[in-house]
Amino acid sequence: MSSEYEITETLDVKGASCPMPVVKTKSAIDDLAAGEVLEVLATDSGSMSDIAGWADGTAGVELLSQEEGDGVYRHYVRKTE
DSSP: OOOOOOOOEEEEOOOOOTTTHHHHHHHHTTTTOOOOOEEEOOOOOTTTHHHHHHHHHHHTTEEEEEEEEEEEEEEEEEEEO
16 A cells, blocks of 8 residues: 655554554644645554544644555644644
């Protein structure tokens, strides 16, 4: 699987469980410039709903897509402002 997005940074939170994937995603997004894309790699299945919910309720971020394969959940988040 490969993303069609130009990934600026990859955040590996494999092995971390709720709420750490969201906490670390927020921290990493804060360091990006508008328009940049963060790829988040997680092994916690709850990260699918957690990151989607966080992105939906957070101004300045857009969840581009989520994928699951080989036990890894991939999230693509763009900073919009």
